[in-house]
Amino acid sequence: MLRRVLESLSLTDSFMWLTGGAIVAVIVVGSAATLSMGRYSGRHWFDFIIFGLAQGSIYALIALGYTMVYGILRMINFAHSEIFMSGPYTACYVAMALSRSGFLESQPILSLAVIFIVAMAVSTVIAVLLERIAYRPLRTAPRLVPLITAIGASFFLQYTFRGLYGSGFQAYPDIRMLQGAWLLGPLRILKIQVVVILAAALMMAGLYLFIQRTRIGKAIRAVSEDKEIAALMGIDVDGMIVRTFVIGGMSAGAAGVLYALMYRQVHFFMGFIPGIKAFTAAVLGGIGNIPGAMLGGVFLGLFESLGPNLFLDGLGVPSPNQLKDAIAFIMLVMVLIFRPTGILGERLAEKKA
Amino acid sequence: MALLEVEAVHAYYGNIHALKGVSLTVDEGEIVTLIGANGAGKSTTLKTISGLLRPRQGHVRLANEDLSAYKPHQIVAKGIVQVPEGRRVFGRLTVMENLEMGAFTRTDGKEIRQAAESVFALFPRLKERQHQVAGTLSGGEQQMLAIGRALMARPRVLLLDEPSMGLAPALVDSIFDTIKQLHATGTTILLVEQNARMALQVADRGYVLQTGEVILSATAENLRSNEMVRKAYLGLT
Numbered sequence: 001m002l003r004r005v006l007e008s009l010s011l012t013d014s015f016m017w018l019t020g021g022a023i024v025a026v027i028v029v030g031s032a033a034t035l036s037m038g039r040y041s042g043r044h045w046f047d048f049i050i051f052g053l054a055q056g057s058i059y060a061l062i063a064l065g066y067t068m069v070y071g072i073l074r075m076i077n078f079a080h081s082e083i084f085m086s087g088p089y090t091a092c093y094v095a096m097a098l099s100r101s102g103f104l105e106s107q108p109i110l111s112l113a114v115i116f117i118v119a120m121a122v123s124t125v126i127a128v129l130l131e132r133i134a135y136r137p138l139r140t141a142p143r144l145v146p147l148i149t150a151i152g153a154s155f156f157l158q159y160t161f162r163g164l165y166g167s168g169f170q171a172y173p174d175i176r177m178l179q180g181a182w183l184l185g186p187l188r189i190l191k192i193q194v195v196v197i198l199a200a201a202l203m204m205a206g207l208y209l210f211i212q213r214t215r216i217g218k219a220i221r222a223v224s225e226d227k228e229i230a231a232l233m234g235i236d237v238d239g240m241i242v243r244t245f246v247i248g249g250m251s252a253g254a255a256g257v258l259y260a261l262m263y264r265q266v267h268f269f270m271g272f273i274p275g276i277k278a279f280t281a282a283v284l285g286g287i288g289n290i291p292g293a294m295l296g297g298v299f300l301g302l303f304e305s306l307g308p309n310l311f312l313d314g315l316g317v318p319s320p321n322q323l324k325d326a327i328a329f330i331m332l333v334m335v336l337i338f339r340p341t342g343i344l345g346e347r348l349a350e351k352k353a
Numbered sequence: 354m355a356l357l358e359v360e361a362v363h364a365y366y367g368n369i370h371a372l373k374g375v376s377l378t379v380d381e382g383e384i385v386t387l388i389g390a391n392g393a394g395k396s397t398t399l400k401t402i403s404g405l406l407r408p409r410q411g412h413v414r415l416a417n418e419d420l421s422a423y424k425p426h427q428i429v430a431k432g433i434v435q436v437p438e439g440r441r442v443f444g445r446l447t448v449m450e451n452l453e454m455g456a457f458t459r460t461d462g463k464e465i466r467q468a469a470e471s472v473f474a475l476f477p478r479l480k481e482r483q484h485q486v487a488g489t490l491s492g493g494e495q496q497m498l499a500i501g502r503a504l505m506a507r508p509r510v511l512l513l514d515e516p517s518m519g520l521a522p523a524l525v526d527s528i529f530d531t532i533k534q535l536h537a538t539g540t541t542i543l544l545v546e547q548n549a550r551m552a553l554q555v556a557d558r559g560y561v562l563q564t565g566e567v568i569l570s571a572t573a574e575n576l577r578s579n580e581m582v583r584k585a586y587l588g589l590t
Contacts, residue, residue, distance in 0.1 A: 215453070215457070218446065218450050218453060218454060219454065219457060221443070221445065221446060221450075222443050222446060222450075222454045225443045225444065225445055225446070226441060226443065228405060228437075229437060229441045229443070230454070231405070231424070231425035231426050231429075232403055232405070232425060232429065232434070232435050232437060233426075233429065233434075233454045233455055233457050233502065233506070234426045234429030234430055234434075234457045234458035234506060235426055235454065235457050236424075236426045237426070
């Protein structure tokens with residue numbers, strides 16, 4: 001019996017399971033060691049969790065764009081990270097103008113609204129143009145062709161923005177309202193992190209209701225499932241694809257502003273790492289699955305924020321926070337080994353694999 | 354004057370000449386059936402009418418209006434609705450959501466609810482399962498849903514592609530009963546079937562398709578007694 005099981009395991013399978021097992025062992029031993037060391041107090045862990053949630057909600061918002069476009073076109077839109085970058089980058093100049101005129105100081109809420117609207121509009125326009133110019137003509141081409149086009153579009157946008165605005169970092173103006181912290185008994189919470197978490201949660205809830213409840217949302221789901229039949233039901237398939245890019249662009253633009261407010265700077269290359277992370281989050285949650293992308297984003301944010309200190313500090317790894325990107329991608333490898341369809345991806349496996 | 358008119362249509366899949374000058378008409382209130390072997394071009398004819406395939410020559414007209422400039426979703430809005438082969442309901446949407454998608458071209462919420470009620474009157478089983486995800490329905494229920502979904506658009510012409518395919522004999526009977534009921538309420542139907550015996554029982558007229566050409570057209574009664582049809586499609590001698 002045992003022999004038959006062993007024989008049926010291929011070399012790569014057993015290697016993958018061994019790797020997975022080793023990583024799990026490191027995580028368990030490391031966490032136990034860290035916790036027994038007691039270097040971090042509850043207050044520290046609370047900080048890690050809030051930071052992870054804030055970072056994760058931004059990933060989740062970006063991941064929605066990846067997952068929805070994948071759902072409807074079966075294509076990874078690798079230019080999505082530049083859709084994320086373009087909005088807040090452009091809005092930065094609006095914010096600086098508002099700051100110079102003193103309007104930002106006297107009307108911070110109105111100014112924030114303007115910044116968000118500009119960023120979301122720019123990101124949306126770029127997303128829609130990409131679909132129209134780069135992807136629609138390739139709708140019937142083999143799947144590799146639009147993928148390569150997406151990578152090309154990503155570079156094109158990065159260097160266009162670099163040409164337009166320069167290659168340096170651009171500081172986002174300070175918004176005093178969002179600085180400082182609130183005190184919750186012994187705990188301090190940074191205001192900006194609370195704002196990021198609440199804004200992202202609100203947008204995701206709205207988007208989820210839109211997709212689940214409205215006529216257009218249901219039509220987008222119908223097109224994701226079967227384009228030909230959707231057309232036979234009188235649904236304008238191209239129109240729904242454009243709407244999907246609009247939703248992805250809007251949430252990426254909003255996520256970009258939240259990101260820029262948290263890190264207070266923009267750069268033409270700023271989309272790359274969050275974009276890759278959000279793509280990871282989308283795969284973690286099960287690509288094509290909207291709640292999966294939200295869950296995957298928050299999960300990845302938490303893992304990345306808690307992971308280095310919790311898993312590695314106890315093992316005596318020096319400055320473990322520098323390894324947070326490595327931890328995020330190890331997480332992806334783990335999920336792909338143990339659950340290739342992602343956390344919520346079971347329905348996907350039967351349909352699209 | 355015919356409600357639906359297909360005139361000398363030539364259609365291609367890539368280089369394959371699938372329809373070689375097919376002409377047919379369907380009058381208001383009629384059931385017309387297209388019979389023929391696999392690959393004769395029956396489904397292709399329906400695809401061309403629905404606009405999924407563009408005719409390279411020839412015309413499709415609805416009430417004398419040429420449809421060649423319209424996209425599939427616009428043709429639905431004109432009143433031609435297809436129940437596709439193999440049912441193809443939206444498996445991850447609920448029964449009710451599937452029906453709502455069928456009514457996508459209509460926007461009046463009250464009319465849509467009425468249409469749903471009349472679909473439920475026709476298929477009480479769907480009412481029981483209206484909140485269930487369509488992928489969990491049985492084959493027969495999915496066929497009911499596929500027909501109900503198409504009826505939600507209040508079609509002027511209903512195109513049915515192989516509604517009996519893959520169903521148990523008892524279910525085939527009930528699907529054909531439904532077709533008769535729809536006919537009795539004045540629905541115009543173009544029915545594509547491999548099951549020629551059943552199709553010729555409910556139809557008023559029929560066309561026999563062979564390798565992309567109409568080789569015979571007559572009333573259903575005459576087709577039933579035609580020597581060639583009896584041998585080739587009804588399995589009688």
